[in-house]
Amino acid sequence: MSKKYVGKDVLKVDAQDKVTGEAQYPSDLKFEDYLHVKIKRATYPHAILRDLDVSKAKQVEGVVDILTEKDYPDLNKFGLIIKDQPVLIKVGEKMRFMGDALAIIIAETEEAALKARDKIEVEVEKLEVMSNPQRALEKDAPTIHNDIGDLCTNYIDPDVGKQNILMDHHLEKGDVDKGFEEADFIVENEYQTQHIDQLPIQNEAGYALYDESNDVIKIWAASQWLHDTQADVAQAMNLPKEKVRIIQTAIGGAFGKKEDVSVHLHLALAARHTKRPVKLVYTREESMISQSKRHPLTIKAKTGVTNDGYLTAWEVKVIGDAGAYASSSPAVVHKGMYHCTGPYNVQNVRGDSYAVYTNNTYGGAMRGFGTTQMAFAYESQIDIIAHKLDMDPAQFRYQNAYDIGSTTPNGQKLGKSVNLKRTIESATDLAQWEGEISE
Amino acid sequence: MKKQGRGMASIMFGFGYGEGFPDHSIAEVEITKDKRIKVRTAGADLGQGFLTTMTQIAAEVLKIDPSYIEIVGQDTHKAKNSGSTSATRQTFFSGNAVREAAEEVMGKIYHYGSLYFNSNHPELTVKDGELYACDECEKITYWELAEIVEQRGKELKAEATFFPKTYAPDRKTGQGEKIYVAYTFMTQVMDIEVDTDTGLIEVMNVYTALDVGRAINPQNVHGQIEGGTVQGLGMAMMEDQVIEEGITINADMTNYLVPSIQDIPNFESTLIENNDSGGPFGSKGVGEPTIIGASPALSNAVYDAIGVRIKSLPITPEKILNALEEKK
Numbered sequence: 025m026s027k028k029y030v031g032k033d034v035l036k037v038d039a040q041d042k043v044t045g046e047a048q049y050p051s052d053l054k055f056e057d058y059l060h061v062k063i064k065r066a067t068y069p070h071a072i073l074r075d076l077d078v079s080k081a082k083q084v085e086g087v088v089d090i091l092t093e094k095d096y097p098d099l100n101k102f103g104l105i106i107k108d109q110p111v112l113i114k115v116g117e118k119m120r121f122m123g124d125a126l127a128i129i130i131a132e133t134e135e136a137a138l139k140a141r142d143k144i145e146v147e148v149e150k151l152e153v154m155s156n157p158q159r160a161l162e163k164d165a166p167t168i169h170n171d172i173g174d175l176c177t178n179y180i181d182p183d184v185g186k187q188n189i190l191m192d193h194h195l196e197k198g199d200v201d202k203g204f205e206e207a208d209f210i211v212e213n214e215y216q217t218q219h220i221d222q223l224p225i226q227n228e229a230g231y232a233l234y235d236e237s238n239d240v241i242k243i244w245a246a247s248q249w250l251h252d253t254q255a256d257v258a259q260a261m262n263l264p265k266e267k268v269r270i271i272q273t274a275i276g277g278a279f280g281k282k283e284d285v286s287v288h289l290h291l292a293l294a295a296r297h298t299k300r301p302v303k304l305v306y307t308r309e310e311s312m313i314s315q316s317k318r319h320p321l322t323i324k325a326k327t328g329v330t331n332d333g334y335l336t337a338w339e340v341k342v343i344g345d346a347g348a349y350a351s352s353s354p355a356v357v358h359k360g361m362y363h364c365t366g367p368y369n370v371q372n373v374r375g376d377s378y379a380v381y382t383n384n385t386y387g388g389a390m391r392g393f394g395t396t397q398m399a400f401a402y403e404s405q406i407d408i409i410a411h412k413l414d415m416d417p418a419q420f421r422y423q424n425a426y427d428i429g430s431t432t433p434n435g436q437k438l439g440k441s442v443n444l445k446r447t448i449e450s451a452t453d454l455a456q457w458e459g460e461i462s463e
Numbered sequence: 464m465k466k467q468g469r470g471m472a473s474i475m476f477g478f479g480y481g482e483g484f485p486d487h488s489i490a491e492v493e494i495t496k497d498k499r500i501k502v503r504t505a506g507a508d509l510g511q512g513f514l515t516t517m518t519q520i521a522a523e524v525l526k527i528d529p530s531y532i533e534i535v536g537q538d539t540h541k542a543k544n545s546g547s548t549s550a551t552r553q554t555f556f557s558g559n560a561v562r563e564a565a566e567e568v569m570g571k572i573y574h575y576g577s578l579y580f581n582s583n584h585p586e587l588t589v590k591d592g593e594l595y596a597c598d599e600c601e602k603i604t605y606w607e608l609a610e611i612v613e614q615r616g617k618e619l620k621a622e623a624t625f626f627p628k629t630y631a632p633d634r635k636t637g638q639g640e641k642i643y644v645a646y647t648f649m650t651q652v653m654d655i656e657v658d659t660d661t662g663l664i665e666v667m668n669v670y671t672a673l674d675v676g677r678a679i680n681p682q683n684v685h686g687q688i689e690g691g692t693v694q695g696l697g698m699a700m701m702e703d704q705v706i707e708e709g710i711t712i713n714a715d716m717t718n719y720l721v722p723s724i725q726d727i728p729n730f731e732s733t734l735i736e737n738n739d740s741g742g743p744f745g746s747k748g749v750g751e752p753t754i755i756g757a758s759p760a761l762s763n764a765v766y767d768a769i770g771v772r773i774k775s776l777p778i779t780p781e782k783i784l785n786a787l788e789e790k791k
């Protein structure tokens with residue numbers, strides 16, 4: 025089935041603009057007479073904000089205004105799946121991580137905005153900082169979010185504290201106990217992954233402008249999902265969606281990091297307040313501290329195997345560090361679990377996953393969405409087992425590999441496009457792998 | 464001493480949001496009198512080639528050179544929802560929406576073209592932006608047809624939505640009929656060299672076979688394999704945002720290490736193309752799967768090279784040296 029344009033190496037349609045510098049990234053946009061925005065952020069990872077004094081900061085020459093929660097007491101919280109992140113922290117309420125925003129500084133120059141930011145006085149009452157999800161799961165751990173409805177099921181291990189569990193998910197396929205009984209040996213290990221920044225070259229950045237003629241706030245900033253960012257900004261500001269217009273700029277990489285709202289809300293507030301164009305560009309430091317991370321996952325994996333090299337049961341326990349806010353956590357941690365066996369036939373699968381609030385920078389979307397971490401666990405297990413069996417790791421994979429008709433840990437039966445075995449054959453061919461592979 | 468090792472990883476990735484989430488993309492295709500074909504989509508191009516993929520799909524269906532295709536609507540007020548560029552979904556979701564919208568427009572080209580030429584549909588030839596009823600007959604261009612259609616008060620324009628169904632898994636068992644629209648598979652073999660004095664790892668070769676269904680743009684798929692793998696090697700060997708008691712202590716690119724040009728291995732890759740998935744022309748998504756194999760393939764190669772198993776990421780020189788010390 026030969027095609028004329030599909031299957032061909034057509035040059036990227038935006039390549040020339042990017043190479044010549046024609047492409048308009050947020051910082052390349054030109055606005056007359058624009059103002060600079062900077063954000064004053066949390067001073068402690070877990071604390072009650074007792075006082076926020078911007079009076080000295082407002083006196084800095086060039087400062088147009090400084091906005092705090094007092095100016096906008098009716099804003100709603102935002103977030104991709106669960107709305108749990110405040111736009112600005114209110115005096116008397118908690119900051120939960122170092123990225124929480126306390127004040128929006130608007131000034132004629134960047135220098136003035138930065139100088140004013142240093143003059144904002146913050147008083148806090150420190151609380152216990154929970155950086156380790158294991159601590160957050162203890163029954164006596166303080167609660168990070170008191171006002172989130174209970175999203176948990178009744179299937180949580182009764183020995184753990186539920187107060188910081190954002191969401192739990194479970195797998196139960198086949199008869200796992202019987203599967204382990206049928207095994208000739210069991211391999212059990214714990215794996216740990218780390219916080220990773222998606223590190224797109226372009227940091228979060230944008231402009232906004234309030235159009236008084238039609239009461240529309242226009243925002244020029246990158247988003248991986250324009251209409252979702254629009255909806256999140258609009259609901260936070262109690263506006264109809266049509267009143268928030270988001271215009272995509274050229275995007276300098278994202279990898280999941282540009283799914284969450286970043287500059288958009290603070291820009292929208294500043295633009296509407298000043299009725300002038302406003303610009304906000306994060307520094308790398310600010311981007312790393314205040315926007316989403318790849319979740320560290322703690323994965324306990326237990327695999328039952330027969331001496332002839334087949335998998336009889338697989339069990340996982342997954343704890344994901346969700347950090348201070350939900351972001352994509354309600355989807356990421358268990359997506360990892362749903363891929364716990366890798367692409368191998370296992371009739372009996374059990375799993376529990378917990379996404380746990382901590383005072384770390386929040387976990388969100390990053391390329392692979394939990395399954396990248398899980399692959400480190402399952403493919404380590406597979407390799408360890410192959411060595412125990414003294415079997416060629418390629419052959420061990422091949423004889424357990426998914427095919428048409430295989431079922432995933434979710435019990436989804438795969439009906440088409442399952443060419444895993446071909447990938448094993450081809451990759452080993454390319455690598456001139458020693459050893460034969462057979463069914 | 465330098466020791467060589469070889470590791471393998473096979474992975475799967477269920478793409479699209481799945482789990483019963485109302486995942487869909489809307490796209491519109493229009494032939495305009497100014498000799499353009501406008502594809503309206505709000506989908507974001509993050510650098511991977513979304514705009515190019517949509518261009519190729521529209522060009523293929525509409526039988527016209529890709530240079531005539533223009534992607535418009537990167538604006539909440541100018542296009543409808545295309546879903547996110549995430550979850551490895553855009554080629555599959557927006558690609559199908561663009562394909563369907565383009566097919567609708569092709570149907571209109573045949574409809575109005577056959578009225579103009581007073582022919583039946585099979586007699587009509589549509590090719591390279593022109594249509595004609597026989598080889599020696601009059602030809603008209605798409606743009607001329609757009610003008611003719613406009614005189615009838617109609618447009619050569621169509622919108623389509625791709626909205627496949629998935630089901631929410633049971634909360635207690637996680638079981639369900641269809642949790643993800645489809646899965647992508649990949650196998651990688653990685654050759655490395657470990658310096659047992661310094662603990663440094665050098666990745667020499669990466670051999671990849673990726674089950675893509677069909678590559679809309681093979682070069683861009685190879686780009687995904689290489690970019691994804693290198694990003695995965697960052698996770699495997701160096702990247703670590705260290706947060707101590709809630710405070711990031713390396714929030715800068717001096718102390719947060721990522722792969723640079725000198726860390727990039729040789730690549731040899733094969734695309735498995737059976738045209739057997741549900742995306743446009745049998746394709747499926749590849750963006751995320753390409754990062755997933757790197758960390759286990761590297762870890763397994765480390766074991767092959769020096770006989771130690773590191774179970775926490777990243778696999779730093781310090782961890783290698785400590786593990787070698789313990790092994791003694």
